[in-house]
Amino acid sequence: MSYSGNSSLSSEVKQRILSTFDQTVELAREGNRQEALLGCDFVLRMDPQFQPAHVLQERLRSGDGPVPVDDLKGGPPAAPDDPFGDVDHLSLDLPDQLPGGDSVSYLQDELQTLLQQRRFQDLLAAAEREQSTIALHPELRRIVGAAQERVEAEPYVLKFLESARQALQAGQAEEAGKLLDKARSLDPDHPGLAALERTRGASVAPAPAFELPSPVSTTMPVSMDFMVGDSESDRRIQELLSEGQTAFDAGDPQSAIDAWSRIFLIDIDHQEASRRIEVARKLKAESERQVEEIFHDGLSRLEAGDAEGARQAFQRVLELQPGYFTAREYLQQLDAGTVPTPPRTTGTREASPAAEPARSIPAGAAAGSQELKEEILVPPEPGEEPAQAPERTAKRRTAARDSGRARRLFLIIGGAVLVLALAGGWFAWQNRDRLFPNSQEEAPLPALSQDPIARAERLHKAGKTPIALRQLQRIPPGNPHYQQAQKLIAAWGGTPAAAPAPPAAPEAPAAPAAVSPEAERRRLLLEAAREAHGQASYLKTLERLEQAGRIAKLEGEDAQLLADTRQKLAPLANQIEYFRQHEWEFILRDLWIKHDNDPGNRDVTQLLVDCNYNLAVRDLQRNDAAKAVTWLEDAVKLQPGDASLRRQYLFAQTYRERPKDLLYKIYVKYLPFR
Numbered sequence: 001m002s003y004s005g006n007s008s009l010s011s012e013v014k015q016r017i018l019s020t021f022d023q024t025v026e027l028a029r030e031g032n033r034q035e036a037l038l039g040c041d042f043v044l045r046m047d048p049q050f051q052p053a054h055v056l057q058e059r060l061r062s063g064d065g066p067v068p069v070d071d072l073k074g075g076p077p078a079a080p081d082d083p084f085g086d087v088d089h090l091s092l093d094l095p096d097q098l099p100g101g102d103s104v105s106y107l108q109d110e111l112q113t114l115l116q117q118r119r120f121q122d123l124l125a126a127a128e129r130e131q132s133t134i135a136l137h138p139e140l141r142r143i144v145g146a147a148q149e150r151v152e153a154e155p156y157v158l159k160f161l162e163s164a165r166q167a168l169q170a171g172q173a174e175e176a177g178k179l180l181d182k183a184r185s186l187d188p189d190h191p192g193l194a195a196l197e198r199t200r201g202a203s204v205a206p207a208p209a210f211e212l213p214s215p216v217s218t219t220m221p222v223s224m225d226f227m228v229g230d231s232e233s234d235r236r237i238q239e240l241l242s243e244g245q246t247a248f249d250a251g252d253p254q255s256a257i258d259a260w261s262r263i264f265l266i267d268i269d270h271q272e273a274s275r276r277i278e279v280a281r282k283l284k285a286e287s288e289r290q291v292e293e294i295f296h297d298g299l300s301r302l303e304a305g306d307a308e309g310a311r312q313a314f315q316r317v318l319e320l321q322p323g324y325f326t327a328r329e330y331l332q333q334l335d336a337g338t339v340p341t342p343p344r345t346t347g348t349r350e351a352s353p354a355a356e357p358a359r360s361i362p363a364g365a366a367a368g369s370q371e372l373k374e375e376i377l378v379p380p381e382p383g384e385e386p387a388q389a390p391e392r393t394a395k396r397r398t399a400a401r402d403s404g405r406a407r408r409l410f411l412i413i414g415g416a417v418l419v420l421a422l423a424g425g426w427f428a429w430q431n432r433d434r435l436f437p438n439s440q441e442e443a444p445l446p447a448l449s450q451d452p453i454a455r456a457e458r459l460h461k462a463g464k465t466p467i468a469l470r471q472l473q474r475i476p477p478g479n480p481h482y483q484q485a486q487k488l489i490a491a492w493g494g495t496p497a498a499a500p501a502p503p504a505a506p507e508a509p510a511a512p513a514a515v516s517p518e519a520e521r522r523r524l525l526l527e528a529a530r531e532a533h534g535q536a537s538y539l540k541t542l543e544r545l546e547q548a549g550r551i552a553k554l555e556g557e558d559a560q561l562l563a564d565t566r567q568k569l570a571p572l573a574n575q576i577e578y579f580r581q582h583e584w585e586f587i588l589r590d591l592w593i594k595h596d597n598d599p600g601n602r603d604v605t606q607l608l609v610d611c612n613y614n615l616a617v618r619d620l621q622r623n624d625a626a627k628a629v630t631w632l633e634d635a636v637k638l639q640p641g642d643a644s645l646r647r648q649y650l651f652a653q654t655y656r657e658r659p660k661d662l663l664y665k666i667y668v669k670y671l672p673f674r
Contacts, residue, residue, distance in 0.1 A: 004050060004052055005017065005051065006048075006049045013046065013047075016046070017043055017046050017047050020046075021039070021043050021053060021072075024039030024040055025056065025072055028059075028060060028067045028069050029067070031066055031067075033060050036060055036067075037057065037061075040053045040054075040056055040057040044057070046106070052072045055072060056069065107126075107133060107134075108137075110126065111123055111127070111143045111144065114126065115143055115147055118189070118191075120150055121151075123144070123147045124144070127140075152589070153187050156183075156186055157183045160179045160180070160182050160183035160186075161192045161193070164176040164179035164180050164200075165196060167179060168200055170234055176200050180193060180196060180200065233266050233267070236266060237267065237273075240259050240260065241263070241273070243259040244256040244258075244259035244276065245276075247259060248276075248280055253283050253284040254280075256276070257277050257284070260273045260276050261273075269622075269665070274669070274670065287321070290320060291317050291321045292467065294313050294317050295313070295317050296459070296467050297313050297470070298312075298317065298327070299330075299455075300452075303452065304474065307334060310334065314330050314331040315331065318331070451481070452472070452475060452485070453472075453481050453485065455471065456469075456472050456488060457488075459471070460488075466516050466517055466518065468488075469492060472485040472486075472488055473485075518551050519551075522548045522551040522552055525545075525547050525548040525551075526545075526558060528540075528544045529541045529545045529558075529561065533561060533564075536603075537602045537603065538602075539569065539576075539603045539607070541561070542562075542569060545561065545562045546562075549562070569603065572594075572603060572607070575590060575591060579611065582614070584610075584611040584614050584615050587607075588608070595608055605638055605639070608634075610674040612634050612638075613631070613632070613635050613648070615628075616632045616635070616648060617648070617671050617673055618673075619631065620668040621671065623660050625655040625660075628648075628652040629649070629652045632648055635649075
């Protein structure tokens with residue numbers, strides 16, 4: 001008899017359906033209605049068009065007792081070598097309301113095959129049809145979940161693979177390896193991984209992961225066709241990056257800046273060089289500020305008679321900046337025990353031995369010089385008429401006769417030369433600072449006994465008011481300048497010291513600390529941190545507290561607030577760490593999931609906005625304004641009131657189709673990340 005169902009099924013499936021249905025008929029003949037119903041359900045799941053199963057199902061549901069089944073048998077016999085001919089191993093001893101075990105195994109095999117073939121859409125469509133069965137079996141749910149994760153991760157995997165390919169083309173094999181690891185963590189079986197791994201393996205010639213019978217040579221030339229035209233530039237850029245980093249690690253930020261700046265001669269838009277230069281500049285500026293403050297603190301201690309404290313201050317200055325010659329001179333004076341005499345640099349014209357005139361001239365030299373004067377037509381001194389030697393030659397007598405004319409000629413030429421020399425000397429004197437910049441260190445150091453009020457006023461005029469205030473606050477009450485110092489402290493925004501009480505002990509009373517601009521800024525930062533904490537904006541709270549902690553150590557309630565803020569941000573610790581490493585795209589997926597689960601979380605929203613903003617800035621610096629627009633659109637939707645976002649969004653829209661002119665390059669070159 002012909003197969004009474006879907007004729008498009010394979011012969012193996014048809015045979016399995018017929019064998020299972022025969023088993024179901026026997027169960028119905030024996031009166032096992034529940035088992036027979038389960039068998040019909042299993043058959044219909046494999047082929048909903050199999051009519052004998054529909055008939056048997058209706059008979060089982062319509063009455064009690066034995067069921068007529070003789071007219072339902074008669075399918076084609078199983079072939080002797082058919083692997084499905086023997087179905088004795090099948091078990092229909094299953095719980096109520098569940099399909100047979102074979103149906104689950106068959107569905108699991110089908111889903112696993114689709115997963116291995118990466119036919120994710122077909123797998124999800126099958127899962128939609130079998131929702132009830134999949135919901136009751138963890139292994140089926142795992143397979144469907146894996147497929148859903150692969151589908152969701154596909155856009156991110158493709159982006160990581162594209163970035164890895166670009167890194168390989170730029171010769172950055174290590175960076176490409178990191179990107180491939182990220183892609184592998186999302187989809188370890190992605191077909192694009194294998195090709196890029198082979199390319200990366202060829203570029204870095206890695207050691208084999210298993211034992212080989214003989215060592216593999218790594219000196220063989222590797223094909224780098226994909227880097228033609230860029231390899232020389234990239235190698236030079238890498239050399240300059242390494243050179244600058246070596247100088248930076250050695251504590252010489254200026255040399256590091258010089259090395260990294262030369263990269264712009266090769267690549268004007270090199271982002272890593274710009275980032276490193278900015279970090280080095282900030283470090284250099286902060287170091288110079290600290291050196292200046294420590295040096296003036298040493299001067300104050302020296303004036304107060306604290307020679308040991310001044311020594312430590314000047315030594316600290318030289319540790320931070322070995323080329324600070326003024327501190328070195330003061331330290332040498334302290335070592336020599338000549339305090340309070342101010343040290344003066346040696347080598348000035350007044351002290352130079354070369355400036356001393358010769359006191360005596362040997363007689364022989366004098367006689368020789370007289371003869372030499374006449375030889376080169378130099379006139380004798382007034383009243384010094386040389387005697388003519390009897391043995392003088394005729395040539396010298398002729399020169400003597402013409403001496404009058406020679407004197408006149410000499411005076412004319414000598415006068416012209418003297419005028420030129422005087423003019424040159426005057427010009428050099430007027431421009432000595434520009435022509436001889438290193439001569440500044442020859443100037444004598446300021447006397448240690450100078451007026452502290454005058455020095456404080458000079459510091460104030462130079463914009464160093466905090467340092468000037470500290471100098472004034474160290475003036476003791478018994479000093480003649482004390483009253484004037486208190487007036488200047490009050491005028492420049494400090495807090496004047498109160499009149500000192502009579503000392504009850506040998507110790508001198510400590511002067512109260514003035515409210516400096518740093519202290520005021522710290523107070524404002526702490527207030528802003530408390531306000532942000534009250535609004536559940538813990539990222540802003542952490543930023544403000546860390547800024548305040550860099551000015552002065554947090555204590556008491558402020559330290560407790562910092563600990564509480566870090567605890568609140570613990571669920572976002574990984575995302576924050578990756579954000580600080582500029583891995584913005586890597587954390588976007590997790591942030592969007594967290595945002596969907598908790599739209600009111602301000603920290604998640606802020607991280608999302610900042611990630612999109614930074615990705616847009618990066619694409620703008622790569623001259624891809626169209627891609628930057630897509631990032632900024634998402635950011636503006638999340639924070640429509642952010643003026644900076646809207647400004648960059650309008651800028652990117654303007655240059656999406658317009659050619660990138662010089663104004664564009666200048667604007668985006670140093671556009672900062674968040």
